[in-house]
Amino acid sequence: MHQKRSYILSLLIVFLLSPFLLKAQIAEFRDSVIQISGITMTADSLRAIPAVSIIVKGQNRGTISNRSGIFSIVVFKGDTLSFSAVGFKHKNYRIPPEIKGNSFSLIQLMVEDTTYLPVTIIKPYLSREEFERAFANMDIPDDAYEVARKNTSNARLRAMARFLPMDGKEGTGAYLNKQAQSLYYAGQPPPQNIFNPLAWAQFIQAWKQGDFKRKDDSYGSY
Incomplete structure (x- = not known):
């Protein structure tokens, strides 16, 4: 009887505390989410870079900066953003886990990636x-x-x-x-096509096309 009362009392306590626990979990989840709004620019001339791919590392989601280089994405604190664009070096940025608030502004500077091609010599014809x-x-x-x-x-x-x-x-x-x-x-008994002119015409046409030639060329003359 005493064990039954203890069990009922435990269920009652859990039932009463569950809203507070759920509220604490929601608050913790809400605090871990952050919206990153920023712009991608060149490091030397501070020129906006459009069409930059911003991918959350380790996850199959991301975004692309617009023609003015502006982007916005919702991530978790501690995630790593991967920036990549044609003609620029790859760049990673890790969101600080201890950052306060749920919004953050970012200016990502990217360095141009110079590619050197082999020398091509063009010579004219002699005549x-x-x-x-x-x-x-x-x-x-x-x-x-x-x-x-x-x-x-x-x-x-x-x-x-x-x-x-x-x-x-x-x-x-x-x-x-x-x-x-x-x-x-x-x-x-099935009919015999030996006296069928249509069958003879089909046979002659197949013979001309080479349908009766040996298909396996592995047999040679010895």
Whole structure:
């Protein structure tokens, strides 16, 4: 009986204190959130840098500065912001955990990243005839349209169909057609196509296209 009273008293105390505990947790969470508003600028001329990516390190979220270099993001105290932009060095900034308040202004200065390319020496042709000969024999690579046109030509598709195995859809279709033919002629002998002129025309056309050539080139003459 005494244990039951103690249990009920414990539940009553927890029930009475739960609003205060929940309020304390909400206050702690609210105090750990901070809104960062700032601007990204060049370190030498204090010029605004647009389109700077600001990513919260270790998390899949962030923002981008606008055309005036201004940005705003909500983070937790202690998070690290990663600044990156084309033509500038990467920069990290850690939000101080002990910072007071829920808003903070930041001016992030970024240093330009200079990239040195290898030297390129341009020399003219010795004569006009040499230039015309080199221009006529120049190997110009195919563009995307020409590559697509060659890959979808009828001759190339027929050659690929001879060596590529059937996919799942083609195999299922062939099996269903075979089953349908076997059921269509169930109980009677199937017709012979030896006297069918249409079958002979299809056979001659397939022979011209090379459909009956050996597909496995691994067999050579010994």
